[in-house]
Amino acid sequence: MLTLGPKGTNDIMPGEIEKWHYIEDIIRKICHEYGYSEIRTPIFEHTELFHRGVGDTTDVVEKEMYTFEDKGKRSISLRPENTASAVRAYVEHKLYASPQPVKVYYIGQMFRYANVQAGRYRQFHQFGVEVFGSRDPAVDAEVIAMAMDFYNRLGLKEIELHINSVGCPQCRSAHREELHNYLKPNFDGLCKLCQSRFTRNPMRILDCKEEQCQKFSKDAPTTTDCLCEECAVHFEGVKKLLDSIGISYIVDKRLVRGLDYYTNTAFEIMARDIGAQSSIGGGGRYDGLIEQVGGPPTPGIGYALGMERIITTMERQGISFPKGAQVDVFIATLGEKAKTKAFQLVYNLRGSGLAAEMDLVGKSLKAQMKQANRFECKFTLILGEEELEKGIAVVRDMANGEQAEVPLQEVVQYIAEKL
Ligand SMILES: [Zn+2]
Ligand SMILES: [Zn+2]
Secondary structure, eight states, rough: OOOOTTOOOOOOOOTTHHHHHHHHHHHHHHHHHTTOOEOOOSSSEEEHIIIIITTTTSSHHHOOOOOOEOOTTTTTOOSSOOOHHHHHHHHHHTTTSSOOOOOEEEEEEEOOOOOOOOOOOSSSEEEEEEEHHHOOOHHHHHHHHHHHHHHHHHTOOSSEEEEEOOOOHHHHHHHHHHHHHHHHGGGGGGGGHHHHHHHHHHHGGGGOHHHHHHHEEEEOOOGGGOOOOOHHHHHHHHEEEEEEEEOOOOTTTTOOOOOOOOOOEEEEEEEETTTTTEEEEEEETTHHHHTTTTTTOOOEEEEEHHHHHHHHHHHHHOOOOOOOOOEEEEEEEEEEHHHHHHHHHHHHHTTTTTOOOEEOOOOOOHHHHHHHHHHTTTTEEEEEEEHHHHEEEEETTTTOOOEEEEEEEHHHHHHHHOO
Protein backbone atom coordinates (compact mmCIF):
# COMPACT_ATOMS: atom_id res chain seq x y z
CA MET A 1 0.00 0.00 0.00
CA LEU A 2 2.78 2.40 0.84
CA THR A 3 4.09 2.19 -2.69
CA LEU A 4 0.74 2.84 -4.37
CA GLY A 5 -0.96 6.23 -4.52
CA PRO A 6 -4.61 6.47 -3.36
CA LYS A 7 -7.20 5.17 -5.82
CA GLY A 8 -8.19 7.73 -8.41
CA THR A 9 -5.00 9.77 -8.17
CA ASN A 10 -2.17 10.07 -10.65
CA ASP A 11 1.48 10.97 -10.46
CA ILE A 12 2.46 13.22 -13.31
CA MET A 13 5.94 12.01 -14.01
CA PRO A 14 8.91 13.47 -15.87
CA GLY A 15 8.25 12.74 -19.54
CA GLU A 16 4.56 13.48 -19.02
CA ILE A 17 4.79 16.81 -17.18
CA GLU A 18 6.21 18.48 -20.32
CA LYS A 19 2.75 18.12 -21.91
CA TRP A 20 1.22 19.92 -18.94
CA HIS A 21 3.77 22.69 -19.11
CA TYR A 22 3.11 23.10 -22.82
CA ILE A 23 -0.64 23.45 -22.30
CA GLU A 24 -0.22 25.64 -19.23
CA ASP A 25 2.06 27.98 -21.19
CA ILE A 26 -0.65 28.36 -23.83
CA ILE A 27 -3.22 28.98 -21.09
CA ARG A 28 -1.13 31.70 -19.46
CA LYS A 29 -0.46 33.37 -22.79
CA ILE A 30 -4.06 33.36 -23.97
CA CYS A 31 -5.34 34.50 -20.57
CA HIS A 32 -2.93 37.42 -20.68
CA GLU A 33 -4.14 38.34 -24.17
CA TYR A 34 -7.78 38.24 -23.06
CA GLY A 35 -7.10 40.26 -19.92
CA TYR A 36 -7.40 37.59 -17.23
CA SER A 37 -5.29 37.49 -14.06
CA GLU A 38 -4.54 34.30 -12.22
CA ILE A 39 -6.21 33.58 -8.90
CA ARG A 40 -5.03 30.85 -6.51
CA THR A 41 -7.54 29.90 -3.87
CA PRO A 42 -7.08 27.29 -1.12
CA ILE A 43 -7.57 23.62 -1.92
CA PHE A 44 -9.97 23.34 1.04
CA GLU A 45 -12.83 25.59 2.09
CA HIS A 46 -15.66 25.62 4.64
CA THR A 47 -18.06 22.90 3.52
CA GLU A 48 -20.93 25.39 3.63
CA LEU A 49 -19.41 27.33 0.72
CA PHE A 50 -19.94 24.42 -1.64
CA HIS A 51 -23.44 23.72 -0.33
CA ARG A 52 -24.34 27.27 -1.27
CA GLY A 53 -22.04 27.81 -4.24
CA VAL A 54 -22.30 24.49 -6.05
CA GLY A 55 -25.75 23.46 -4.85
CA ASP A 56 -27.13 21.17 -2.15
CA THR A 57 -28.98 19.00 -4.62
CA THR A 58 -26.10 18.33 -7.00
CA ASP A 59 -24.44 14.92 -7.08
CA VAL A 60 -21.12 16.65 -6.58
CA VAL A 61 -22.15 18.03 -3.19
CA GLU A 62 -24.53 15.27 -2.13
CA LYS A 63 -22.25 12.33 -2.83
CA GLU A 64 -18.83 13.23 -4.11
CA MET A 65 -17.19 15.69 -1.74
CA TYR A 66 -14.20 14.92 0.43
CA THR A 67 -15.56 16.35 3.68
CA PHE A 68 -13.94 16.06 7.10
CA GLU A 69 -13.87 17.74 10.47
CA ASP A 70 -10.61 19.49 11.28
CA LYS A 71 -9.05 19.62 14.74
CA GLY A 72 -10.98 22.80 15.50
CA LYS A 73 -14.25 20.94 14.79
CA ARG A 74 -14.96 22.87 11.59
CA SER A 75 -16.45 21.07 8.62
CA ILE A 76 -13.96 21.36 5.78
CA SER A 77 -14.18 20.10 2.21
CA LEU A 78 -11.63 19.68 -0.53
CA ARG A 79 -12.77 21.79 -3.46
CA PRO A 80 -14.76 19.81 -6.05
CA GLU A 81 -14.55 22.78 -8.45
CA ASN A 82 -13.15 26.31 -8.34
CA THR A 83 -16.00 28.70 -9.12
CA ALA A 84 -17.38 28.84 -5.57
CA SER A 85 -13.93 29.68 -4.19
CA ALA A 86 -13.35 32.36 -6.83
CA VAL A 87 -16.71 33.91 -5.92
CA ARG A 88 -15.86 33.76 -2.21
CA ALA A 89 -12.52 35.48 -2.86
CA TYR A 90 -14.21 38.14 -5.01
CA VAL A 91 -16.57 38.94 -2.14
CA GLU A 92 -14.01 38.56 0.67
CA HIS A 93 -11.57 40.94 -1.05
CA LYS A 94 -14.39 43.33 -2.03
CA LEU A 95 -13.41 43.23 -5.69
CA TYR A 96 -16.93 44.42 -6.47
CA ALA A 97 -15.73 47.85 -5.35
CA SER A 98 -12.99 47.94 -8.02
CA PRO A 99 -13.56 48.66 -11.74
CA GLN A 100 -15.73 45.96 -13.34
CA PRO A 101 -15.60 43.48 -14.90
CA VAL A 102 -13.08 41.46 -12.90
CA LYS A 103 -11.56 38.64 -14.93
CA VAL A 104 -9.72 35.77 -13.27
CA TYR A 105 -8.44 32.36 -14.28
CA TYR A 106 -7.23 29.33 -12.35
CA ILE A 107 -5.44 26.04 -12.97
CA GLY A 108 -5.40 23.46 -10.20
CA GLN A 109 -6.42 20.22 -8.55
CA MET A 110 -10.04 19.44 -7.75
CA PHE A 111 -11.33 16.48 -5.73
CA ARG A 112 -14.40 14.31 -6.16
CA TYR A 113 -15.04 10.97 -4.55
CA ALA A 114 -16.55 9.42 -7.69
CA ASN A 115 -16.34 6.02 -9.32
CA VAL A 116 -12.99 5.70 -10.98
CA GLN A 117 -13.28 4.89 -14.67
CA ALA A 118 -11.50 5.73 -17.88
CA GLY A 119 -10.78 9.45 -17.80
CA ARG A 120 -12.39 10.03 -14.39
CA TYR A 121 -10.21 10.48 -11.37
CA ARG A 122 -10.69 11.50 -7.76
CA GLN A 123 -8.02 14.12 -8.02
CA PHE A 124 -8.12 15.88 -11.35
CA HIS A 125 -7.14 19.25 -12.75
CA GLN A 126 -9.22 22.04 -14.15
CA PHE A 127 -8.47 25.21 -16.00
CA GLY A 128 -11.22 27.77 -15.81
CA VAL A 129 -12.07 31.45 -16.03
CA GLU A 130 -14.61 33.66 -14.27
CA VAL A 131 -15.80 37.13 -15.19
CA PHE A 132 -17.62 39.12 -12.51
CA GLY A 133 -19.53 42.36 -12.74
CA SER A 134 -21.10 42.56 -16.20
CA ARG A 135 -24.06 40.98 -17.89
CA ASP A 136 -23.24 42.46 -21.29
CA PRO A 137 -23.59 39.81 -24.04
CA ALA A 138 -20.09 40.84 -25.16
CA VAL A 139 -18.72 39.20 -22.01
CA ASP A 140 -20.46 35.92 -22.82
CA ALA A 141 -19.23 36.05 -26.41
CA GLU A 142 -15.71 36.87 -25.28
CA VAL A 143 -15.55 33.95 -22.83
CA ILE A 144 -16.76 31.59 -25.57
CA ALA A 145 -14.36 33.08 -28.12
CA MET A 146 -11.44 32.59 -25.77
CA ALA A 147 -12.40 28.96 -25.16
CA MET A 148 -12.58 28.26 -28.90
CA ASP A 149 -9.35 30.16 -29.54
CA PHE A 150 -7.67 27.99 -26.90
CA TYR A 151 -8.77 24.69 -28.50
CA ASN A 152 -7.60 25.92 -31.88
CA ARG A 153 -4.18 26.81 -30.53
CA LEU A 154 -3.88 23.32 -29.10
CA GLY A 155 -4.59 21.98 -32.58
CA LEU A 156 -7.77 20.11 -31.61
CA LYS A 157 -9.86 19.10 -34.59
CA GLU A 158 -13.57 18.49 -35.18
CA ILE A 159 -14.74 20.73 -32.39
CA GLU A 160 -18.36 21.71 -31.99
CA LEU A 161 -19.67 24.59 -29.95
CA HIS A 162 -23.15 24.13 -28.50
CA ILE A 163 -24.93 27.12 -27.00
CA ASN A 164 -28.25 27.81 -25.38
CA SER A 165 -29.99 30.26 -23.09
CA VAL A 166 -31.71 29.13 -19.91
CA GLY A 167 -33.16 32.58 -19.31
CA CYS A 168 -33.66 34.33 -15.99
CA PRO A 169 -35.70 33.16 -12.95
CA GLN A 170 -38.82 34.75 -14.50
CA CYS A 171 -38.42 32.88 -17.78
CA ARG A 172 -37.72 29.75 -15.84
CA SER A 173 -40.84 29.80 -13.73
CA ALA A 174 -42.84 30.21 -16.96
CA HIS A 175 -40.90 27.31 -18.42
CA ARG A 176 -41.37 25.18 -15.33
CA GLU A 177 -45.11 25.62 -15.57
CA GLU A 178 -45.22 24.71 -19.25
CA LEU A 179 -42.99 21.74 -18.61
CA HIS A 180 -45.19 20.51 -15.77
CA ASN A 181 -48.28 20.71 -17.96
CA TYR A 182 -46.49 18.94 -20.77
CA LEU A 183 -44.97 16.11 -18.73
CA LYS A 184 -47.79 15.52 -16.23
CA PRO A 185 -49.73 13.02 -18.38
CA ASN A 186 -46.56 10.90 -18.66
CA PHE A 187 -45.32 11.22 -15.08
CA ASP A 188 -45.59 7.48 -14.41
CA GLY A 189 -43.45 6.74 -17.44
CA LEU A 190 -40.47 8.80 -16.28
CA CYS A 191 -37.48 7.19 -14.58
CA LYS A 192 -37.30 7.30 -10.75
CA LEU A 193 -34.76 10.10 -10.79
CA CYS A 194 -36.84 12.23 -13.15
CA GLN A 195 -39.94 11.65 -11.03
CA SER A 196 -38.08 13.23 -8.15
CA ARG A 197 -36.84 15.99 -10.48
CA PHE A 198 -40.41 16.71 -11.54
CA THR A 199 -41.06 19.01 -8.62
CA ARG A 200 -37.48 19.73 -7.56
CA ASN A 201 -35.90 20.54 -10.88
CA PRO A 202 -37.98 19.57 -13.94
CA MET A 203 -35.54 21.22 -16.37
CA ARG A 204 -33.04 18.43 -15.73
CA ILE A 205 -35.51 15.91 -17.19
CA LEU A 206 -34.64 17.38 -20.58
CA ASP A 207 -31.11 16.06 -20.43
CA CYS A 208 -31.85 12.69 -18.80
CA LYS A 209 -30.08 9.90 -20.67
CA GLU A 210 -32.81 7.28 -19.99
CA GLU A 211 -34.60 6.25 -23.16
CA GLN A 212 -38.13 6.51 -21.76
CA CYS A 213 -37.49 10.04 -20.47
CA GLN A 214 -35.97 11.13 -23.77
CA LYS A 215 -39.05 9.82 -25.54
CA PHE A 216 -41.47 11.80 -23.35
CA SER A 217 -39.41 14.95 -23.31
CA LYS A 218 -38.43 14.96 -26.98
CA ASP A 219 -40.86 17.70 -27.97
CA ALA A 220 -41.21 19.27 -24.54
CA PRO A 221 -41.03 23.07 -24.34
CA THR A 222 -37.45 24.25 -23.75
CA THR A 223 -36.16 27.26 -21.85
CA THR A 224 -35.38 28.90 -25.16
CA ASP A 225 -39.07 28.69 -26.11
CA CYS A 226 -40.02 30.58 -22.93
CA LEU A 227 -37.48 33.43 -22.85
CA CYS A 228 -38.73 36.81 -21.70
CA GLU A 229 -38.07 39.82 -23.94
CA GLU A 230 -34.89 40.86 -22.14
CA CYS A 231 -33.38 37.36 -22.13
CA ALA A 232 -34.25 36.83 -25.80
CA VAL A 233 -32.45 40.06 -26.68
CA HIS A 234 -29.46 38.97 -24.61
CA PHE A 235 -29.23 35.61 -26.39
CA GLU A 236 -29.51 37.29 -29.81
CA GLY A 237 -26.73 39.65 -28.75
CA VAL A 238 -24.39 36.77 -27.88
CA LYS A 239 -25.08 35.00 -31.17
CA LYS A 240 -24.61 38.16 -33.21
CA LEU A 241 -21.21 38.80 -31.65
CA LEU A 242 -20.09 35.21 -32.27
CA ASP A 243 -21.24 35.59 -35.89
CA SER A 244 -19.24 38.80 -36.19
CA ILE A 245 -15.95 36.98 -35.52
CA GLY A 246 -16.84 33.88 -37.51
CA ILE A 247 -17.33 31.46 -34.64
CA SER A 248 -19.89 28.87 -35.65
CA TYR A 249 -22.17 27.24 -33.13
CA ILE A 250 -25.11 24.92 -32.80
CA VAL A 251 -28.06 26.16 -30.77
CA ASP A 252 -28.83 23.18 -28.56
CA LYS A 253 -32.13 23.81 -26.82
CA ARG A 254 -31.60 20.81 -24.60
CA LEU A 255 -28.40 22.13 -23.14
CA VAL A 256 -29.45 23.09 -19.63
CA ARG A 257 -27.78 23.85 -16.37
CA GLY A 258 -30.24 22.97 -13.70
CA LEU A 259 -29.61 25.24 -10.73
CA ASP A 260 -31.48 28.41 -9.93
CA TYR A 261 -28.49 30.70 -9.99
CA TYR A 262 -27.63 29.77 -13.58
CA THR A 263 -28.96 32.34 -16.02
CA ASN A 264 -28.96 33.04 -19.74
CA THR A 265 -26.00 31.68 -21.68
CA ALA A 266 -25.02 28.02 -21.33
CA PHE A 267 -22.41 26.45 -23.58
CA GLU A 268 -20.50 23.25 -24.06
CA ILE A 269 -17.70 22.29 -26.40
CA MET A 270 -17.60 18.80 -27.88
CA ALA A 271 -14.73 17.07 -29.67
CA ARG A 272 -14.67 13.92 -31.71
CA ASP A 273 -13.01 11.27 -29.60
CA ILE A 274 -12.74 7.57 -30.53
CA GLY A 275 -15.76 7.67 -32.80
CA ALA A 276 -18.01 9.43 -30.33
CA GLN A 277 -18.28 13.01 -29.20
CA SER A 278 -17.24 13.98 -25.74
CA SER A 279 -17.37 17.20 -23.82
CA ILE A 280 -14.05 19.01 -23.55
CA GLY A 281 -15.32 21.97 -21.56
CA GLY A 282 -18.27 24.15 -20.86
CA GLY A 283 -19.68 26.95 -18.84
CA GLY A 284 -22.27 29.61 -18.60
CA ARG A 285 -23.68 32.60 -16.88
CA TYR A 286 -24.55 32.54 -13.17
CA ASP A 287 -26.04 35.92 -12.31
CA GLY A 288 -27.55 34.58 -9.07
CA LEU A 289 -24.47 32.91 -7.65
CA ILE A 290 -22.59 35.76 -6.01
CA GLU A 291 -25.65 36.72 -3.98
CA GLN A 292 -26.19 33.07 -3.13
CA VAL A 293 -22.72 32.93 -1.60
CA GLY A 294 -23.36 36.11 0.44
CA GLY A 295 -22.09 38.90 -1.81
CA PRO A 296 -23.95 41.85 -3.31
CA PRO A 297 -26.08 41.06 -6.40
CA THR A 298 -23.44 40.74 -9.14
CA PRO A 299 -23.60 39.10 -12.54
CA GLY A 300 -21.00 36.50 -13.45
CA ILE A 301 -20.04 33.97 -16.06
CA GLY A 302 -17.50 31.16 -16.09
CA TYR A 303 -16.00 28.39 -18.09
CA ALA A 304 -13.97 25.31 -17.11
CA LEU A 305 -12.36 22.28 -18.63
CA GLY A 306 -10.65 19.13 -17.37
CA MET A 307 -6.94 19.08 -18.16
CA GLU A 308 -6.71 15.28 -18.20
CA ARG A 309 -9.51 15.13 -20.74
CA ILE A 310 -7.79 17.69 -22.95
CA ILE A 311 -4.53 15.76 -22.93
CA THR A 312 -6.15 12.41 -23.77
CA THR A 313 -8.22 14.03 -26.53
CA MET A 314 -5.09 15.58 -28.02
CA GLU A 315 -3.28 12.25 -27.85
CA ARG A 316 -6.17 10.40 -29.47
CA GLN A 317 -6.30 12.97 -32.24
CA GLY A 318 -2.62 12.34 -32.87
CA ILE A 319 -1.47 15.82 -31.90
CA SER A 320 2.19 15.78 -30.97
CA PHE A 321 3.55 17.75 -28.07
CA PRO A 322 6.80 19.65 -28.37
CA LYS A 323 9.67 18.20 -26.36
CA GLY A 324 10.66 19.75 -23.09
CA ALA A 325 13.73 21.95 -22.80
CA GLN A 326 16.98 20.26 -23.82
CA VAL A 327 20.29 19.99 -22.04
CA ASP A 328 22.67 22.47 -23.68
CA VAL A 329 25.99 20.99 -22.65
CA PHE A 330 27.17 17.66 -21.32
CA ILE A 331 30.71 17.37 -19.97
CA ALA A 332 32.26 13.94 -20.25
CA THR A 333 35.26 13.40 -18.01
CA LEU A 334 38.16 11.00 -17.66
CA GLY A 335 39.89 10.96 -14.27
CA GLU A 336 39.43 12.65 -10.89
CA LYS A 337 41.13 15.94 -11.78
CA ALA A 338 39.02 16.35 -14.88
CA LYS A 339 35.94 15.70 -12.81
CA THR A 340 36.79 18.53 -10.43
CA LYS A 341 37.41 20.88 -13.34
CA ALA A 342 34.14 19.79 -14.95
CA PHE A 343 32.31 20.52 -11.70
CA GLN A 344 33.53 24.15 -11.90
CA LEU A 345 32.70 24.43 -15.59
CA VAL A 346 29.17 23.07 -15.13
CA TYR A 347 28.65 25.57 -12.31
CA ASN A 348 29.84 28.45 -14.50
CA LEU A 349 27.81 27.32 -17.52
CA ARG A 350 24.65 27.20 -15.37
CA GLY A 351 25.55 30.60 -13.96
CA SER A 352 25.40 32.03 -17.46
CA GLY A 353 21.97 30.55 -18.08
CA LEU A 354 22.82 27.27 -19.82
CA ALA A 355 21.50 23.83 -18.87
CA ALA A 356 24.64 21.80 -18.16
CA GLU A 357 25.18 18.23 -16.96
CA MET A 358 28.10 15.99 -16.12
CA ASP A 359 28.58 12.42 -15.02
CA LEU A 360 27.70 11.94 -11.34
CA VAL A 361 27.93 8.17 -10.97
CA GLY A 362 31.42 7.31 -12.24
CA LYS A 363 30.50 6.00 -15.68
CA SER A 364 33.10 5.03 -18.28
CA LEU A 365 33.80 7.57 -21.02
CA LYS A 366 31.87 5.45 -23.49
CA ALA A 367 28.84 5.26 -21.19
CA GLN A 368 29.05 9.03 -20.65
CA MET A 369 28.95 9.63 -24.40
CA LYS A 370 25.88 7.42 -24.60
CA GLN A 371 24.25 9.48 -21.88
CA ALA A 372 25.09 12.68 -23.74
CA ASN A 373 23.27 11.24 -26.75
CA ARG A 374 20.29 10.31 -24.65
CA PHE A 375 20.07 13.88 -23.34
CA GLU A 376 20.11 15.01 -26.98
CA CYS A 377 22.34 17.81 -25.77
CA LYS A 378 23.57 20.46 -28.17
CA PHE A 379 27.23 20.34 -27.16
CA THR A 380 29.43 17.71 -25.59
CA LEU A 381 32.66 18.62 -23.91
CA ILE A 382 35.39 16.04 -23.43
CA LEU A 383 37.82 16.60 -20.62
CA GLY A 384 40.71 14.25 -19.72
CA GLU A 385 44.22 14.46 -18.21
CA GLU A 386 45.71 15.42 -21.57
CA GLU A 387 43.26 18.24 -22.18
CA LEU A 388 43.79 19.54 -18.65
CA GLU A 389 47.56 19.67 -19.17
CA LYS A 390 47.08 21.63 -22.40
CA GLY A 391 44.45 23.85 -20.71
CA ILE A 392 41.86 23.10 -23.38
CA ALA A 393 38.65 21.13 -23.83
CA VAL A 394 37.33 19.38 -26.92
CA VAL A 395 33.93 20.85 -27.70
CA ARG A 396 31.75 18.84 -30.05
CA ASP A 397 28.75 20.41 -31.77
CA MET A 398 26.28 17.53 -31.73
CA ALA A 399 24.23 18.95 -34.62
CA ASN A 400 27.02 18.67 -37.19
CA GLY A 401 29.70 16.65 -35.41
CA GLU A 402 32.27 19.44 -35.68
CA GLN A 403 34.95 19.47 -32.98
CA ALA A 404 37.03 22.35 -31.73
CA GLU A 405 39.75 22.70 -29.12
CA VAL A 406 38.76 25.60 -26.89
CA PRO A 407 40.89 27.10 -24.08
CA LEU A 408 39.27 26.18 -20.74
CA GLN A 409 38.73 29.77 -19.61
CA GLU A 410 36.90 30.53 -22.88
CA VAL A 411 34.56 27.51 -22.88
CA VAL A 412 31.55 29.26 -21.34
CA GLN A 413 31.77 32.20 -23.71
CA TYR A 414 32.43 29.96 -26.73
CA ILE A 415 29.31 27.86 -26.13
CA ALA A 416 27.11 30.80 -25.16
CA GLU A 417 27.97 32.47 -28.48
CA LYS A 418 27.26 29.35 -30.51
CA LEU A 419 23.80 28.79 -28.96
ZN1 LIG B 1 -35.83 36.26 -18.68
ZN1 LIG C 1 -35.08 10.26 -16.44
